[in-house]
Amino acid sequence: MAAAVFNQSIGTSQSLGHFNTSGLHQEFGKGSVRLISKAFEVDVGLSKRGCYNSSQRNLSIIRASTSQTSVIDIVSSPSHNKSNDSRKKSGEAALILIRHGESLWNEKNLFTGCVDVPLTKKGVEEAIEAGKRISNIPIDMIYTSALIRAQMTAMLAMTQHRRKKVPVIMHNESEQATAWSQIFSEDTKKQSIPFVADWRLNERMYGELQGLNKQETADRYGKEQVHEWRRSYDVPPPNGESLEMCAQRAVAYFKDQIEPQLLAGKNVMIAAHGNSLRSIIMYLDKLTSQEVISLELSTGIPMLYISKEGKFIRRGSPAGPAEAGVYAYTKKLALYRQKLDEMVH
Numbered sequence: 434m435a436a437a438v439f440n441q442s443i444g445t446s447q448s449l450g451h452f453n454t455s456g457l458h459q460e461f462g463k464g465s466v467r468l469i470s471k472a473f474e475v476d477v478g479l480s481k482r483g484c485y486n487s488s489q490r491n492l493s494i495i496r497a498s499t500s501q502t503s504v505i506d507i508v509s510s511p512s513h514n515k516s517n518d519s520r521k522k523s524g525e526a527a528l529i530l531i532r533h534g535e536s537l538w539n540e541k542n543l544f545t546g547c548v549d550v551p552l553t554k555k556g557v558e559e560a561i562e563a564g565k566r567i568s569n570i571p572i573d574m575i576y577t578s579a580l581i582r583a584q585m586t587a588m589l590a591m592t593q594h595r596r597k598k599v600p601v602i603m604h605n606e607s608e609q610a611t612a613w614s615q616i617f618s619e620d621t622k623k624q625s626i627p628f629v630a631d632w633r634l635n636e637r638m639y640g641e642l643q644g645l646n647k648q649e650t651a652d653r654y655g656k657e658q659v660h661e662w663r664r665s666y667d668v669p670p671p672n673g674e675s676l677e678m679c680a681q682r683a684v685a686y687f688k689d690q691i692e693p694q695l696l697a698g699k700n701v702m703i704a705a706h707g708n709s710l711r712s713i714i715m716y717l718d719k720l721t722s723q724e725v726i727s728l729e730l731s732t733g734i735p736m737l738y739i740s741k742e743g744k745f746i747r748r749g750s751p752a753g754p755a756e757a758g759v760y761a762y763t764k765k766l767a768l769y770r771q772k773l774d775e776m777v778h
């Protein structure tokens with residue numbers, strides 16, 4: 434089984450992060466790992482270090498993609514309506530997941546949870562880089578947590594998008610807020626992307642660990658105890674949420690609010706957190722409570738899924754803009770990119 438990487442040591446979530454462009458890591462030797470979807474598994478490359486080799490892997494994606502039909506087109510001109518229709522009929526949509534870029538407390542190696550801290554300069558750069566990677570993928574809806582690090586990541590990523598649609602934050606906190614933020618032009622609406630922020634996508638609440646240094650906590654309570662708090666499925670940190678409890682809100686939100694959008698053919702980007710995304714990926718990839726223990730996400734690396742007929746097919750991570758041909762994940766995505774190129778020239 435081509436499962437990747439790595440054993441995250443406390444507080445070093447960045448190690449190897451740039452090496453594994455899938456943004457998603459899993460240790461070897463933890464039983465049967467059903468992490469990689471069939472389409473992706475076909476010919477994924479492994480480096481000597483046991484990590485995905487990004488260039489081999491990207492080539493693999495391109496090869497695999499030629500046998501797939503799929504997704505989307507939303508370049509919004511009348512001549513593209515046909516593609517919109519076929520998108521609805523095929524019931525296919527793109528789902529992009531991004532863990533926020535490095536935050537000030539990631540940098541200080543502190544448990545963060547629901548404490549609302551911003552990105553570091555490096556985190557800002559990671560978000561911009563993530564945006565470049567997805568700049569040719571059409572996006573109809575953006576969801577983030579209620580926390581600024583996820584919202585900054587989504588907004589910064591969208592500054593890089595080639596369609597230059599404007600993300601518009603939906604304000605539903607009161608009737609007045611909804612009414613006062615209305616747009617009264619259909620054309621302007623078409624050039625906007627609804628941006629929904631919801632607390633249910635927040636990081637797991639880390640209880641009494643919030644604000645503590647991860648290394649010092651491990652020194653005090655033991656490495657194993659702290660690993661159990663951080664990565665087990667059902668053991669909560671003191672007065673905090675276990676991953677299971679986090680899933681009860683984050684996955685429920687995904688099923689109630691986001692999945693219907695995907696089923697309607699809309700392409701969705703979610704910017705959220707290590708653990709809220711781990712719980713969603715557990716659902717998408719049908720991971721067991723054992724398998725999810727070794728699932729690690731890098732900051733600022735987008736992951737792409739194709740949603741088709743209620744199933745989720747993982748396509749890895751869109752690679753950096755310098756690598757030729759990386760957008761040919763599916764025929765339709767490649768076509769979309771071609772149309773964007775034609776619009777420019």
Ligand SMILES: O=C(O)[C@@H](CO)OP(=O)(O)O
Pocket residue numbers: 446539543544545546547636639663707708
């Ligand atoms: O501190 C946190 O909120 C999270 C994510 O940064 O940490 P961990 O990796 O320990 O779940």
